[in-house]
Amino acid sequence: MPTLERNTQVLVIGGSAGIGFAIAKLFHQQGATVTLAGRNAARLSQAAHDIGAEVATVALDVTQPAELERFFARPTRWKHIIVTAASLTFGPVRSVALEDAQRIFDSKFWAAYHIARLAPFDEDASLTLVSGRFAQRAGPQTALISAVNAGIEGFARGLASELSPVRVNVLSPGFVDTGMHPEALVQKMRQRSQSLPVKRIARPEDIASAALLLATNPMISGTVLAVDGGDTVSFT
Ligand SMILES: NC(=O)c1ccc[n+]([C@@H]2O[C@H](COP(=O)([O-])OP(=O)(O)OC[C@H]3O[C@@H](n4cnc5c(N)ncnc54)[C@H](OP(=O)(O)O)[C@@H]3O)[C@@H](O)[C@H]2O)c1
Numbered sequence: 001m002p003t004l005e006r007n008t009q010v011l012v013i014g015g016s017a018g019i020g021f022a023i024a025k026l027f028h029q030q031g032a033t034v035t036l037a038g039r040n041a042a043r044l045s046q047a048a049h050d051i052g053a054e055v056a057t058v059a060l061d062v063t064q065p066a067e068l069e070r071f072f073a074r075p076t077r078w079k080h081i082i083v084t085a086a087s088l089t090f091g092p093v094r095s096v097a098l099e100d101a102q103r104i105f106d107s108k109f110w111a112a113y114h115i116a117r118l119a120p121f122d123e124d125a126s127l128t129l130v131s132g133r134f135a136q137r138a139g140p141q142t143a144l145i146s147a148v149n150a151g152i153e154g155f156a157r158g159l160a161s162e163l164s165p166v167r168v169n170v171l172s173p174g175f176v177d178t179g180m181h182p183e184a185l186v187q188k189m190r191q192r193s194q195s196l197p198v199k200r201i202a203r204p205e206d207i208a209s210a211a212l213l214l215a216t217n218p219m220i221s222g223t224v225l226a227v228d229g230g231d232t233v234s235f236t
Contacts, residue, residue, distance in 0.1 A: 002216035006031040009122065010077055010215075013037040013062060014084030014117070016047040018178035019130065022204030023082050023211045025051050030212065037062075037071075038085065060109035063087075063103065072118040079213040082128045083112060083121055088148075101144055108148045109155070116159055116168075126167040126215045129156050129231035133174040133228050153224050160222030169214040174228030176202045189192045197230030 004010075006134050010027045015036030016022035028034045032147035035056040044057035060067040060084050087107040089100040104208050112129050119127070134142045152170060159168040162232045174196075175189040186201070193201045214220055226232050 002218060004032050004212075004216060008079045009035070009117075010033045010080045010082070011035045011037065011078050012082050012084065013111075014086070015082075016040065017044040017171065017206045018059075018084065018180055019204045020082070020084035021047055022054070023084065024200075026205070026208040026212055027080070027215075028055060032080075035076075035227050044096060053178040057139060062114070063106040065110075065114045068114045068118055071087055072115075072229060076216065077120045077122040078125060079122045079123075080126050080128070081115065081132075082215070084130050084209055085111060086130070088145055090145060092141060093143050096144060099195055104144050104148050104178075105151075109151045112152060112155060116155075121163075121166045123163070124218065126169065126221075127156075127159070127163065128166070128211055129170050131170050131172045131224065133172060133226075135172060135224075137231070149209045156224070157222050164221070166219075167214075169220055169222070170224040171207060171210055171214065172224050172226045172228065173202060173207050174183075174226075174231045176204055176207060178204055193229065196228075196234050200229065202227065202229060 007219040010032040012020045016025040016038035018154050022034055024034050035058060037058045037060050039061045048055035048057050058071060060071050065119055087103050089096050129152050131149035131152040134146045135153055138146045149195040154169050156170045177186055189201050207227050210225055
């Protein structure tokens with residue numbers, strides 16, 4: 001059973017909230033030395049405090065390549081980098097403002113591009129990106145989200161060859177109840193989940209355990225792992 005070595009350097013970009021927070025917490029429980037990155041310093045400090053002792057934080061905005069360049073110029077070599085940061089706007093292409101549409105790609109696709117170019121990796125390292133179910137399944141408000149998620153998946157497949165021996169993988173969650181969604185949406189998704197094989201919506205911890213698998217299994221690279229309760233094989 002692959003495990004994390006103690007004090008393994010793990011960077012979770014987007015670790016101050018939601019899925020990233022759950023990933024950081026699990027890796028910390030497994031003995032890793034965890035660094036959380038996000039834009040808001042106060043939110044990062046609170047998250048580090050909630051996770052436990054000796055969690056480092058760094059305030060940076062992934063849409064600013066110069067900030068990423070400065071950060072990755074530090075001497076740390078990372079064993080596992082997990083990128084969950086994203087600023088997304090749902091809505092029809094004809095309604096979403098150009099700057100919001102661009103922010104979707106800046107915060108998710110171009111951020112992954114800069115991280116892949118700049119990050120210094122240790123031996124036996126991994127990079128895990130996050131796409132989402134809308135890479136395959138779309139609705140009237142999701143064309144931009146579908147595009148960025150599909151882009152992340154294609155990018156990671158190519159990176160798995162280019163960055164080798166660093167392993168590069170993607171997590172693709174369905175709806176995850178992070179506590180940040182409006183209650184009405186959570187209720188709606190709860191009802192819909194009854195048509196999923198697993199009959200419930202995901203918790204951030206469900207995605208975190210999949211992230212640990214991708215980081216620690218030495219034979220997984222170039223994979224898109226759906227953590228969607230079986231949505232891929234459900235009828236509706
Ligand atoms: N939740 C779901 O239902 C779901 C489903 C499928 C896929 N996903 C994907 O999973 C990933 C994580 O989603 P989530 O729901 O956990 O998001 P979330 O709760 O909104 O958390 C996003 C994290 O990223 C940070 N962040 C956002 N923009 C950033 C930027 N420009 N630079 C640096 N950090 C930034 C946020 O902190 P600051 O705001 O302080 O910077 C926060 O720590 C996203 O890629 C999302 O598309 C989520």
